Amino acid sequence: MIVDCALYSAGRRRHRIDDLRLALQEAEAEDGFVWIGLVEPTAEEFDQLAEGFELPQLAIDDAIRAHQRPKLEQYGGVTFAVVKPVHYVDHVEVVEVSELAIFLGDRFVIVVRHGDTTIPAQVRAALEADPEMLQHGPPAVLHGILDKAVDQYLDVTASIDEDLDQIEDQVFGDDPGNDHAERIYKLKREVQQFRRAVVPLVQPLTRLAEQQVPCIPAYSRPYFRDVQDHALRAAELIEAADALLTGVLQADLAQVTVEQNRVTVQQNSDMRKISAWAAIALVPTAIAGLYGMNFDYLPASDWALGFWIVLAGIGVVCVGLHRAFRRNRWL
Structure with missing residues (x-):
């Protein structure tokens, strides 16, 4: 389903485009770019885009099927990126992962959304309110999406740290004999899923920050370098949380074993x-x-x-x- 398809030029949104076959022609005539947003499109819905924007078939397959690793690939003049936004549901301690597939060209940006994330809408609203940034075109859209996604990573790591503090208080608190292994294991599994969304993104961000990527001008590298730095920090926090969970799980199992041995000894004495x-x-x-x-x-x-x-x-x-x-x- 196409959520929005609009023409942008001179830092402003001009009008909505209904005929996708004429989208690139209008973008070139207005010296602007086309921004298209889709939600879980089918192969049939992608046919018009593939023909009108000369999108690579391999990237189209990835965008339709989803469940891809974060990556950055180049197909001629089209840059294809996959980003995985996350959201932490604190009351059930679950990391919800969605997926964005982004096609980037000189005159267009196509964002395909799978799952529940508001990042594309947030970025569109933010850029439409900032004409100076919007003038940079598709690279500004890619930067905005990556920046929002990485900011979410840092927010999720902060929430996980709070839950880790609670678990540590339970394991090493006044009643250390209780078994908290189920909660610890569940959170550790969620952290592993979170890692699969964050860690693979570091390498694409490094390419954007340090190498020449078509459609990405050299002057934008410092902006992507800042996002890369935040992603590295998030990855480090995830590794630290996973290591801490492993240690806490071992400590909890050790305490449970000690308590079971104490009960066994007491039962033998009785x-x-x-x-x-x-x-x-x-x-x-x-x-x-x-x-x-x-x-x-x-x-x-x-x-x-x-x-x-x-x-x-x-x-x-x-x-x-x-x-x-x-x-x-x-x-």
């Missing part, structure tokens, strides 16, 4: 005590059971002191067992 008291209780139970049997003759049953002798014998055995268990630290 079982020894129970077994010891059961062994002591077994003596009078066994003797009482024997003397409770219905026989005519039992040892010492007809003695005047027989009861007291048996009772004393039970006491001696029980005391002996108790002392033996205490000596072996079962009681």
Whole structure:
């Protein structure tokens, strides 16, 4: 779906263009450029663009299918870039990744959006409000999109750092025995997805900042160098967050293991005590059971002191067992 297709010249938006076949002709006549925005277009919708703007088929396939790595490629006079904006949903700790495919020529810029991101609209509004910057044409659009995307990266790293602080407080706080591995692993998985959006973008930004790229004038390199610097910082923060998550996960697992070992030791101690008291209780139970049997003759049953002798014998055995268990630290 085509969201917008407008002609820009002399730093101003002129009018909307409905006939894409005449878009380049109008741009050349007005000494301006055409800015087209699309959302998840189909191959059929791209046919007019491919024919009218001589877009490379390989880049068209990438723009339609999406799920590409951030990159910068050159096809003759057309520069093709893929950028992955991100958004952090804090309450569920999820990094949502969208995708922008950008075709750049001397007289046109085509932005294809996949997913939920407002960056193209924000950049269009910002440049339309800044005629001086808009006069630079398609390079200004590319710079604006990259700059907004990298700023989002830094915002997401700040939000992840806040969640990391919470996790550290939980793992090393007042109740370290609880298992936080599920939350840590989930956040680590999101950081890995975030890394796949940021780290590959550093190399294209380096090319834009240091090398000659068609459609990108040399005077714009400092602007792209600034974006590259921010992207490098975001990449470093992501690597640090991932390393910290790995350390916290190991610490959490170690604490859980220690707590489980402590519980196991306590359970073994309790079982020894129970077994010891059961062994002591077994003596009078066994003797009482024997003397409770219905026989005519039992040892010492007809003695005047027989009861007291048996009772004393039970006491001696029980005391002996108790002392033996205490000596072996079962009681």
